[in-house]
Structures are given as C-alpha cells and as structure tokens.
Amino acid sequence: MASSIMDSEHFEVLILGSGEAGKYLSWTLGSEGKRVALVERRYIGGSCPNIACLPSKNIIHSAKVAWYARRLNEFGMKLPEPGVDMGVVRERKRAMVRALIDVHNKRFASNHVEFICGEGVFVGPRAISVALQQGGSRVLTADTVIVSTGSRATVSDTPGLRASEPMTHVEELELDTLPEHLIVLGAGYIGLEFAQAMARFGSKVTVIDRNSRCLAHEDEDVITELTRMLSADGVAFKFDSAVESVSGRSGSAVEVRISNPDGKESLKATHLLVATGRTPNTEGIGLERAGIDLTDTGHIKVDASLKTTAEGVFAVGDCAGSPNFTHIAYDDYRIVYDELKGGRRVTTGRQVPYVLFTDPELAHIGLHEDDAKRRKISYRLTKLPMAAVLRTRTLGETEGFLKALIGDDDRILGFTALGAGAGELLAPVQLAMSAGLPYTALRDLIVTHPTLTEGLVYLFSSLGQK
Known part of the structure; x- marks a missing residue:
C-alpha cells in the first residue's frame, strides 16, 4: 500500500462523489485554476438529477397532467377518456435526465475538472485508490479531500423484505407498467409523493406507517388537511402499523403482514415500495484508514465548518448528516468554499426550508406551532385559506x-403553506426572516394581482394594522 501511495498522482483538491456540494466545489475551484479531480462511481452529478429530486418531480408533474385529464370537462374540453402509458412517462423522465447529464459533463470539462469514473476507497490520509470503470486503477492524493458520497434508501431486516426485491425510489422511477396495487412502506416525503403520483396514474395505493400519522414533525392541522387531500386522490393509509413479515416478489405478487391496535392483517399487492428512511454511504470506503470518524448513526463526524476528524478532509451533504435536501448540500458547498478561502461560514443556526412535492405542495420554514406551544414561546397566529388567494x-x-x-x-x-404553488411562497418569507424584518414588510408590499404571492399580503394583513 505504501508503494502505491508513493506512485500516486497528486491534486490540490480531490472530491469523492459528484453530488450537489461536491460538483459545485469542483466547478468553482477548477474554474479558479486549482488542479481538481472528482471520483464518481455511477451517477454523473449525483442522485438529484439522476434518481431523486428532478426525476421524481418529472413523474409527479406527469401525474398532475393525468389528474387534469380526468377533469377535462371542467375546463370545457370534450376528449376521449384518457389513459396512462407508463412507457411514455418513463421516457419523458429519461430524456430530461440525459439532457441534465450532458449539461453536467460540459460543466466538468469547461471548468477543467478531471472527472474519473470509478469506485474510490481511502488507502491512507488524503489518499484514495480508484478502481476504474474501464479497468485498472489509479491512486490519488491531495492537499484537500472532500467526501460527498450521499445516502441511499434504507431497506430494513424485516423478515422476507429483502427477498421480495422491493422497489426503492430508484426502481420506482423506472416503471414502464402501471402497478395494479402498490404498497408503500413509509409515510415520509418520498412515500407520500410517489403514493399520490401512482394513485393519480390509476394504481390502487396503500401506505403503511408505524406512526399514528404522516410527517410527525408537522402541525396537526396541516397533517389533517394533507391526509384528507391524499385520501381524496385514492391513497389509503394504515397507521400505527408495524410490518412483521413480507413474502412473494414485488412486481408480480407480494404479501405484507402487519400488526396494529386492531390486531393482525395481511395485505396483498402487485408492487412494494420501501420509503422508510436514508442510510449514509459511508461503509466500505476505508474511512478508518484516513482517520475519519463516524457518528453513532453512521454519518461522518464533522464540525460546524464541515471539517472531519482528519486534517485537510471535509464531508458534505447526506453522508455528513446534513439535512437530506439538495439545497442544504448546496449551502454545504458555500460553507466549505468559504473555509478554503479563509472565511468563516457555519452550519449552526442556518435556515432549513423544505417542500413536500405532493399536489398541492406543503412548504415550511422556521418554527412549527406545535413546537412553539411545547416550548412556551409567545406568538400570534395568522391563518388564511388558499381560497382567499384569488x-x-x-x-x-x-x-x-x-x-x-x-x-x-x-x-x-415560522411559516407554512399548504396549497397550489406553496413552494414558490417560501423565498419572500425566508428573506424577511433572514433580514430580521417585521411581518409588516411583507404586508405592506404592492404585489401583482392576481398572483399566488399576493396571498402573503392577505395573510399578514389579517393581523391588523399597526
């Protein structure tokens, strides 16, 4: 091993994984003349443009079009009964992904990043051996190493679950036939988004979750309304239900046995989707040989500047325990870049906005009402039905x-929006919050009519004039 490191190629910056933070660091540092290498084993640009954020929203939009198609008479259109061709839905998604990969390849090239396709493993401090996709290997060392290996869907050891070959979001995005009955394990972000989409395409959908409701961290009034909306789309829920065992094979016939306060129950379906959480990609990459410690949850241990326990090594994104959002990984890039430039940005206290891309969307920033009550934080509540946003x-x-x-x-x-275009309403509220502005700054804006953003004026006006 020592001789292989002696024969290594040296870079100023070496990045393992091409996810959001890793790729932006490579592009920015490469454009500044740094000698940068990036190692990626499979997905050019990381999971977001390939198997996660953008492809799933592509499918979700197709499902909304299918939903609109069933409402054609409402808009005065008289067309034949619509149907869904999942092969076409998949190809639309694939075409978008191909275009995004082309964009990424051009950016790596234009910013002089040496993009290396292969499996990278640490063989020593700031030293990575890469098994190349085309065969052979290279050993790379660097002054600065950044780990950006992301996370993957968690598949538990529930008896029979792995043997049933369930889908994760990766396989779900590649469906070319419509499931007759889809069982979704998990009522989190991924589970709910796919559950509604497949129900709108025409599948029977059942969501199973061990908790008493969806998204336990959200306010009760939000979840009550969201659950009602999803149920109206045909999504059935089994809450307070623990999965005891699974048999059969997803894609043909699968059986899920659950237990809940009402007793035991057996559910049969054609397809099974697992959406019960994420596991960081930190196993089997030799972190211990590089002096990089892990937390109890298997994430890379980092400080507020995303430095690991190894000198000259940073970790970013999901693998570092950052909130599992692409926009947070992008902020991780800014933090590490500033640190490398002698600045000081930290993860402590940063805003964590998020959107659940069901239809309608659920968007949130800041404090939840239930949290404020529990922590005895004084607040005034203002609430407005979306119907009042003209x-x-x-x-x-x-x-x-x-x-x-x-x-x-x-x-x-804190601010929550559940309704059409909810995600687009976050930014103005975030800006006011980050600048420490009073709510009246939004209330007193002159906002174009009729827009969804105008709803913020109505919302904050309902508190009265001051």
Missing part, C-alpha cells in the same frame, strides 16, 4: 391554507 380560484385549486407565527417583536417565527 389566483387559486382561476386555477380551480383552492384547497389548503397559509399560516404564520409572529413574535412579540413582529418578526416572523
């Missing part, structure tokens, strides 16, 4: 509501 009436999508928590100093403590 743009929703033109769309025929009036379900949901907006809500915000206002502190004693008139600053916004």
Whole structure:
C-alpha cells in the first residue's frame, strides 16, 4: 500500500462523489485554476438529477397532467377518456435526465475538472485508490479531500423484505407498467409523493406507517388537511402499523403482514415500495484508514465548518448528516468554499426550508406551532385559506391554507403553506426572516394581482394594522 501511495498522482483538491456540494466545489475551484479531480462511481452529478429530486418531480408533474385529464370537462374540453402509458412517462423522465447529464459533463470539462469514473476507497490520509470503470486503477492524493458520497434508501431486516426485491425510489422511477396495487412502506416525503403520483396514474395505493400519522414533525392541522387531500386522490393509509413479515416478489405478487391496535392483517399487492428512511454511504470506503470518524448513526463526524476528524478532509451533504435536501448540500458547498478561502461560514443556526412535492405542495420554514406551544414561546397566529388567494380560484385549486407565527417583536417565527404553488411562497418569507424584518414588510408590499404571492399580503394583513 505504501508503494502505491508513493506512485500516486497528486491534486490540490480531490472530491469523492459528484453530488450537489461536491460538483459545485469542483466547478468553482477548477474554474479558479486549482488542479481538481472528482471520483464518481455511477451517477454523473449525483442522485438529484439522476434518481431523486428532478426525476421524481418529472413523474409527479406527469401525474398532475393525468389528474387534469380526468377533469377535462371542467375546463370545457370534450376528449376521449384518457389513459396512462407508463412507457411514455418513463421516457419523458429519461430524456430530461440525459439532457441534465450532458449539461453536467460540459460543466466538468469547461471548468477543467478531471472527472474519473470509478469506485474510490481511502488507502491512507488524503489518499484514495480508484478502481476504474474501464479497468485498472489509479491512486490519488491531495492537499484537500472532500467526501460527498450521499445516502441511499434504507431497506430494513424485516423478515422476507429483502427477498421480495422491493422497489426503492430508484426502481420506482423506472416503471414502464402501471402497478395494479402498490404498497408503500413509509409515510415520509418520498412515500407520500410517489403514493399520490401512482394513485393519480390509476394504481390502487396503500401506505403503511408505524406512526399514528404522516410527517410527525408537522402541525396537526396541516397533517389533517394533507391526509384528507391524499385520501381524496385514492391513497389509503394504515397507521400505527408495524410490518412483521413480507413474502412473494414485488412486481408480480407480494404479501405484507402487519400488526396494529386492531390486531393482525395481511395485505396483498402487485408492487412494494420501501420509503422508510436514508442510510449514509459511508461503509466500505476505508474511512478508518484516513482517520475519519463516524457518528453513532453512521454519518461522518464533522464540525460546524464541515471539517472531519482528519486534517485537510471535509464531508458534505447526506453522508455528513446534513439535512437530506439538495439545497442544504448546496449551502454545504458555500460553507466549505468559504473555509478554503479563509472565511468563516457555519452550519449552526442556518435556515432549513423544505417542500413536500405532493399536489398541492406543503412548504415550511422556521418554527412549527406545535413546537412553539411545547416550548412556551409567545406568538400570534395568522391563518388564511388558499381560497382567499384569488389566483387559486382561476386555477380551480383552492384547497389548503397559509399560516404564520409572529413574535412579540413582529418578526416572523415560522411559516407554512399548504396549497397550489406553496413552494414558490417560501423565498419572500425566508428573506424577511433572514433580514430580521417585521411581518409588516411583507404586508405592506404592492404585489401583482392576481398572483399566488399576493396571498402573503392577505395573510399578514389579517393581523391588523399597526
């Protein structure tokens, strides 16, 4: 091993994994003239453009079109009964992915990043051996190493589950036939998004979760309304249900046995999707040989600047325990870049906005009302039905509501939107919160009518004039 390191190629920066933070660090540092190498074993650009964020939203949008197609008479259109060709749905997604990969390849080339396709394993401090896809190997060393290996879907040791060859989000995105009956294990972000999409395409869908409701961290009024909406789309729920065993094979016939307060039950379906959490990709890459410690959850141990326990090594994104969102990984890139430039940005106290891309969307930033009550934080609540945002009436999508928590100093403590275009409403509220502005800054804006953003004026006006 020592001789192989002696024969190594040296770079200024070496990045393992081409996810959001890793690729932006490579592009930025490469454009500045640094000698940068990036090692990627499979997905060019990471999971987001290939198997996660963007492909799933592509499928979700196709499902919304299918939903619109069933409402054609409502819009005065008289067309034959619509049907769904999952092969076409898949090809639309694949075409988008191919275009995104082409964009990534061009950016790696234009920023002078040496992109290496292969499996990277640490063989010593800041030293990685790469088994190349085309055969052979290379040993790479660097002044700075950044680990950006991401995470994968968790598949538990439940008896029979792995033998049933269940789908994760990766396989779900490649379906070319419509499941007759899909069972989804997990009522989190991925589970709910796919459950609604497949129900809208025409599948029978059952969601099983061990908790008493969806998304346990959300406010009760939000989850009550969201669950009602998903149920109206045909999604059935089995809450407080533990999966005891699985038999059969996903894709043909599968049986899931559960237990809940009502007793034991057996559910039969054609397909099974596992969406019960994420596991960091930190196993089997030789971290111990590089002096990189892990946390009890298997994530790479980092400080507030994303430095690991090994000198000159950073970890970013999912593998470092950052919230599992692409936009947070992008902020990880900014933190590490600033650190390399002698600045000081940290993960402590940063905003963590998020959107559940069901239809309608659920968006949130800041404090939840249930948390405020539990922590005895004083607040004023303002709430507005989406039907009062007049743009929703033109769309025929009036379900949901907006809500915000206002502190004693008139600053916004938290904001939640459940409704059409909810995700697009986050940024103005975030800006006000990050700048420490009072809610009146949004209330007093002149906002174009009729837009969804105009709803923020209505929401904050309902607190009264001050």
